[in-house]
Amino acid sequence: MSALENYRAALCRLIENKPQIVPKGSAINKDTVALEAGRKRGSIKNSRVSNASLIAEIEAAAVVQQAQSKxxxxxxxxxxxxxxxxxxxxxxxxxxxxxxxxxxxxxxxxxxxxxxxxxxxxxxxxxxxxxxxxx
Structure with missing residues (x-):
């Protein structure tokens, strides 16, 4: 499984609020997705072209989470x-x-x-x- 696939799987777990590493109810952002994927905080960067679509997905999920949150x-x-x-x-x-x-x-x-x-x-x-x- 590639790093990008790991990040997307981690993002899906966070969206479903079923994380394996970070606490439940954690805010969806680049750092929590990276930590949930088993990587270091800050490993998802805007400067990497391969992460552009992933970052857009994370930001969209974060907006949805904030709209639904308490x-x-x-x-x-x-x-x-x-x-x-x-x-x-x-x-x-x-x-x-x-x-x-x-x-x-x-x-x-x-x-x-x-x-x-x-x-x-x-x-x-x-x-x-x-x-x-x-x-």
């Missing part, structure tokens, strides 16, 4: 930031609702206390009026 770390970071922002806004809304509820509770407790004091005062007043003083 979001990049930058996209993931952006997504996480937007999720964090949405969660923070929701938390702020919940805190606002909580503070409003607390203010209502305090207001009702104050009003309840004032009404209880008024009831006490009225009961005393009623008792005082109903009591006849005998001299």
């Amino acid at each position: 979001p990049t770390s930058a996209q993931e970071v952006k997504k996480q930031k937007s999720l964090k922002k949405a969660a923070q806004e929701r938390l702020d809304n919940i805190r606002d609702d909580y503070n409003i509820a607390l203010m209502k509770i305090v207001s009702l407790a104050h009003e309840n206390h004032a009404l209880q004091q008024e009831i006490k005062h009225l009961k005393k007043e009623l008792q005082r009026r109903n009591v006849i003083k005998i001299r």
